[in-house]
Amino acid sequence: MPKKTEERIEELKQLRSASTGTGVQTVLKKALQDRSNLVVAEAAKIVGQHHYTDLASDLLSALARLFENPVKTDPKCWGKTAIVRALTDLDYSDAAPFLGASAHIQMEPVWGGQEDAAIHLRASAILALVQCDLTRPEIFRHLVDALADAADTVRIEAVRALEQMNGDESAMLLRLKAHSGDKRPPVLGQVFDSLLALERERAVEFVARFLKSVDPETRDEAALSLGASRLPAAVKILIETWEASRSPDFSSVLLRALSSSREETALSFLLKLVREGIRRDAASALEALQLHGDSPEILERVDQAKRARAEER
Numbered sequence: 001m002p003k004k005t006e007e008r009i010e011e012l013k014q015l016r017s018a019s020t021g022t023g024v025q026t027v028l029k030k031a032l033q034d035r036s037n038l039v040v041a042e043a044a045k046i047v048g049q050h051h052y053t054d055l056a057s058d059l060l061s062a063l064a065r066l067f068e069n070p071v072k073t074d075p076k077c078w079g080k081t082a083i084v085r086a087l088t089d090l091d092y093s094d095a096a097p098f099l100g101a102s103a104h105i106q107m108e109p110v111w112g113g114q115e116d117a118a119i120h121l122r123a124s125a126i127l128a129l130v131q132c133d134l135t136r137p138e139i140f141r142h143l144v145d146a147l148a149d150a151a152d153t154v155r156i157e158a159v160r161a162l163e164q165m166n167g168d169e170s171a172m173l174l175r176l177k178a179h180s181g182d183k184r185p186p187v188l189g190q191v192f193d194s195l196l197a198l199e200r201e202r203a204v205e206f207v208a209r210f211l212k213s214v215d216p217e218t219r220d221e222a223a224l225s226l227g228a229s230r231l232p233a234a235v236k237i238l239i240e241t242w243e244a245s246r247s248p249d250f251s252s253v254l255l256r257a258l259s260s261s262r263e264e265t266a267l268s269f270l271l272k273l274v275r276e277g278i279r280r281d282a283a284s285a286l287e288a289l290q291l292h293g294d295s296p297e298i299l300e301r302v303d304q305a306k307r308a309r310a311e312e313r
Contacts, residue, residue, distance in 0.1 A: 005036045012042045016049060025052055032062040037079035040066070044079070048086030056090055059083050063097055070106055077106055081121040088128040095132035101125035102142065122149065123157040130164045140169060147177060152184040159187065163194035171198050175206065185217040192225030196234075204233045211241050220253045227257030227266075235266045252284045259288035267298065274305040275312070282309065 003011075012031055018024050031043035032055070040062055047055050063083045066074040074080050084101050102125035106118040126146045129139050143165070146158035159177070162170040174195045182188045192210070195203045210222035223241070226234040235258065242254040255273075258266040273285035286306075292298040 005038060008034065008036070008039050009042050012039065012046060015046050024050075025055060028052065028055060029058050032058045037066060037074040037076075040074075040079040041082035044082035044086040048082075048089030051090060053090050056087065056092055059086055059090075060097060063101075067100070067104070070104075071108055075108060075117065077104075077118045077121045080104075080118075081124055084121060084124045084128060088124065088131070091131060093131055093133045095129065095134045098125045098128045098132060099142070102129065102146065116151065119151040119153050122146075122151070123154045126154060127157045127161050127164075130161050136165070136169075139165065140173070144173065147173075152182075152187050155182065155184075155187045156190045159190045159194050163197055166198065171195065171203075174198070178206075178210070181218070185221050188218060189221035189225055192222055193228060196225055196229040196231070200229075201231060201233050204229070204231055204237065208234075208237045208241075211237070216250065219250065223250075223253050223257040224260070227260040230261045230263055232263060232265065235261055235263045238266070239269055248280070251281075252287070255284050255288040256291070259291045262292075267301070271301055271305045274302065275308045 015024055015027065028043045028047055031039050034040055044059060047059060063080060066079045080101060084098065087097060102122050104118045104121060105116055107114045108117045126143065129142055132139070143158050143161050146154055149155055149158070159174065162173055174191050178188065178191050178195065192207050196207060204226065207222050207226055211219050213219045213222070223238060226238055238254055238258050242251055245251045245254060255270065259270060270285045270289055273281050277285060286302070289298070289302050
């Protein structure tokens with residue numbers, strides 16, 4: 001009696017910790033030809049995990065097969081997505097499979113209509129283009145197209161790919177994307193993160209402009225990105241913005257951003273609020289400092305500030 005799909009997958013999972021060898025690769029080679037896209041996906045994950053470069057051609061054959069009548073052979077794109085990620089792990093540099101995957105849209109029936117099941121496939125393929133044998137201008141063309149993808153996951157990966165490409169072209173494209181905005185705040189947040197990673201101090205003043213945005217979500221993303229950059233100049237601007245803020249909600253976001261920086265000036269500012277600030281500000285500072293629950297040293301400083309406040313009262 002043929003084994004059930006669940007049984008075949010469970011047997012493959014046991015290979016994750018198996019020692020490398022031709023026997024393991026033979027099993028994976030057969031699994032990549034399986035009729036179940038879930039079995040193929042599990043095999044691809046293991047190929048990538050163990051860096052079995054000898055199985056790259058088998059991954060490509062499986063990918064081509066799953067593109068044939070894809071809704072039937074690979075519902076939800078689980079197989080194709082796992083294969084693309086495995087090829088990425090293998091440092092595969094031929095652009096053809098990634099370009100095909102980056103343009104694939106797979107509409108599948110869902111309750112009340114249809115939805116695109118290929119979002120994560122496209123996102124993974126777009127990020128993989130950075131390592132491909134394309135010219136730099138060609139890669140940028142595909143990344144710019146991906147910035148206009150309907151799915152925010154794909155747009156985020158396009159931004160991350162621009163960051164990995166490095167250089168002035170990437171920074172300028174990210175600045176343009178920041179100016180043009182995005183309908184989804186997390187995409188804009190990734191733009192700010194990537195720009196600060198690329199340009200460091202040079203990008204601080206640019207991102208800080210968005211702290212004055214009329215859109216609350218945009219200014220929140222800018223604040224959090226500035227904090228995550230851990231740059232002293234960003235901390236200084238966040239403190240100045242908090243001192244001038246008249247919005248309780250935005251003030252809380254600014255304090256969380258300062259806390260996430262882990263920069264000493266920011267921590268000292270928050271601890272001073274705990275010791276000396278009005279009740280609302282002290283409570284917000286304490287809430288922001290909860291980010292450091294894994295740091296006994298910072299927790300001790302928080303306790304000291306709370307005791308000092310109690311003694312003062």
